[in-house]
Amino acid sequence: MFKVPSYVIASTTLSVDGRVALHDKPIELTNRISEYHIQRLRGSVDAIIVDVSAFLKGDPLFPAKEYHHKHPAIVIVDKNADLPPNAAILKQADHHVILVVGRNAYNTRIQRLPKSDRFEVLQNSGTNEINLKSLLVDLSLKGMRRVLVESQGNLMRRFFEDGFVSELYVTFAPTIAGAGVDFLHETLLEPVDLKLEGIIQFGDHVVLHYKVKSDEIVVEGASEKPAEGVKGS
Structure with a gap:
């Protein structure tokens, strides 16, 4: 039996043909209504795990709708400490x-980052890659037992390959991108079987909500209940 220290939800937004971006530029895949769903989903978790590449390509803030009067922590996976010291996420309150x-x-890269009570650096045991299980254990010890992975490419693929993901939300935008960047960037080592839990329509956008089929994953003490208004029907 495979025990996971946190309940992990994955979320992504794709074009109809499964692209997250074009090769040379991003594409707009959300609208105001679908963005509201994403913010509600963010607000239902203790932490949002993102890859540093999001901050090297842009300057996102990952806004969330408050749930039980709290904001989720933003956890940035950045093995080499490449986060720009002027990133807007470090200035918000x-x-x-x-x-x-x-x-x-x-250490020189870490020292250049601004000091704040709302910012901390967590050193992981990984060298070539961040050790994801160690990360989830560290977050659970901080009381962050329900997390959202909002990423693409290598980081998202590793969460699936390591067997940590319990739920998946896929938002499909009404766009055919053609040639572009795939959701996981590379092929999974093994297929992941899903069970459809709900379908939500936001104008021309459609959200598919899945549970990952697995008889082996046991989440230690984490809640599986979605936030009100997040689950489809």
Whole structure:
């Protein structure tokens, strides 16, 4: 039996043909209504796990709708401490920000980041890649037992391959991108079977809500109940 320290939800937005971006530029895949759903989903978790690449390509804030009067922490997976010191996420006052760096991250890069009570650096045991199970254990010890992975490419693929994901929300935008960047960037080592839990329509956008089929995953003490208004029917 495979025990996971946190309940992990994955979320992504795709074009109809499964692209998250074009090769040379991003594409707009959300509208105001679908963004509201994403913010509600963010507000239902204790932490949002994102990849540092999001901050190297743009300057996102990951806004969330408050749930039980709290904002989720923003956990940035950044093995080399590449996060720009002027990133807007470090200047906002709503979210606690945790930068997860690898054992070989240069201390000079960490020291250049601004000091704040709402920002901390968490050193992970991983070297070539962040050790995801160790990360989830560290977050659970901080009381963050329900997390949302809002990423794409290598980080999202590893969460699926390591067997940590229990739920998946896929938002499909009314766009055919053609050639572009795939959701996971690379092929999974093994297929992941899903069970459809709900379908939600937001104008021309459609959200598919899945549970990951597995008889082996046991989440230690984490809630599986979705936030009100998040689950489809």
